[in-house]
Amino acid sequence: MTVVVPLSEVHVTDIVRLWNEEIGDRFPMSISLWNQNTTNEPNVLQEGSLAVVEGGKLRGIIIGKRYMEELDVRMPEKVGWIQCMLVEKSFRNEGIGSELLKKGxxxxxxxxxxxxxxxxxxxHYFPGIPLEDKSTISWFEKQGYITGGVETDLxxxxxxRGLYRLMNPSEHYRLLTKKDIPLLLQFLERVFPGRWHYEALHYEMIGGTGREFMGFFVDSELKGxxxxxxxxxxxxxxxxxxSALCDGEMGGIGPLGIDREIRGNHFGIDLVKAAANELIGRGMTDIVIDWTQLVSFYEKLGFKPWKQYQSMTKIVEV
Known part of the structure; x- marks a missing residue:
């Protein structure tokens, strides 16, 4: 018998098993990542997060989300997200996915x-549907979703490898400290309100020390x-x-931003170089830049496209 139940009734180990059986060769899931992004995420809409169980075994999941936190960070309140949707291959084409999506x-x-x-x-897990999953993209188009841009991980x-050579004086760039976090938050709220400010606020809330941010300074003022x-x-x-796909140590870069008033002069590319140099100094063997359309910009630094995603959106008809 096939039943739809709240996702909260399903054990995390069963969810991770289903994920890894279906797409783990490309996107290996861990219990810690799932708990961080879904189980303990306050924006998960419980009514829209469901599971299909058949014969006592998990066969499919959908996770719906909307912004429900009280942080004033200009996150969209009328936008909802399908964080992920997954149906076991042997149970596809039986209407299970359609039912899950409709309910979600x-x-x-x-x-x-x-x-x-x-x-x-x-x-999030993805900025869209993995581009190689053409049949999935086509299926969502039939459900009324419109394709947007293609996002790339490099x-x-x-x-x-040696360190990058900066084109501007290196004193413009340094790791932030805990004392710099208020400056970072003020900068993001003013120049990049929304998601980046939201993520930095959470970083402060968990006691971040600043070592995850390279700052760009002009006359001692944070400008990027x-x-x-x-x-x-x-x-x-x-x-x-x-990172489980990497044999060595994987580091990541991004997001990054420069104050609009002073863009140019290679400040941005130097900021990436400074961050990369820091990661190389920490012993990273691979560096990933995620969710960007600026492929040619990063290719100048030797980065190559790794994974790509098709963004898709559906406008709800009232």
Whole structure:
């Protein structure tokens, strides 16, 4: 007998097993990552997060999300997300996916959402559908989702490589300290309000020390930032989600941003170089830059496309 139950009734080990059986060769899931991004994530909409169980075995899942935290960070309140949806291959083409999606979408609509995005949620796994999954993209198009841009993850093997040479004086760039975090938050709220500010606030809330941010300074004033992550970071950051695919140590770079008033002069590319140099100094063998359309910008530094995703959105008809 096939039944739909709340996702909260399913054990995390069963969810991770299903994930890894279906897509673990490309996106290896761990219990710690799942708990961070889903189990303990306050924006998961419980009514829209469901599981299909047949014969006592998990066969499919869907996770719906909308912004429900009280942090004032200009996150969209009318946007909902399908964080992920997965159905066991042997149970596809039997209407299970359609039923899950319909129930998940209705829960989001009932919660006041007028736009649904596939991925791109706070604490996301993907910024869209993996580009190689053409049949999945086509299936969602039939469900009323519209394709947008293609997002890319890039990677570079930096083992045995020398450091990058900056074009601007190196004193412009340094790791932030705990004392710098308020400056970072003020900068992000002013120049990059929304998701990046939200993520930095959470970093402060868990006691981040600043070692995950390279700062760009002009006359001692913070004018830009670059996030960098490694295995010792306090969170499993998006650009190191799939580090199990790497034989060595994977580090991550991004997001990054420069104050609009002073863009140019190679400040941005130097900021990436400074962050990469720091990760190389920490012993990273591979560096990943995730969720970007600036492929040619990063290719200048030797990064190569690694994974790509098709963004998709559905506007809810009232």
């Amino acid at each position: 979408e209705q829960a989001l609509i009932n919660a006041g959402v007028d736009e649904i995005r596939l991925g791109r949620d706070p604490w 990677i570079k093997d930096v083992s045995g 930032f670059c996030r960098l992550n490694d295995p010792q970071s306090p969170l499993i950051a998006q650009n190191v989600y799939w």
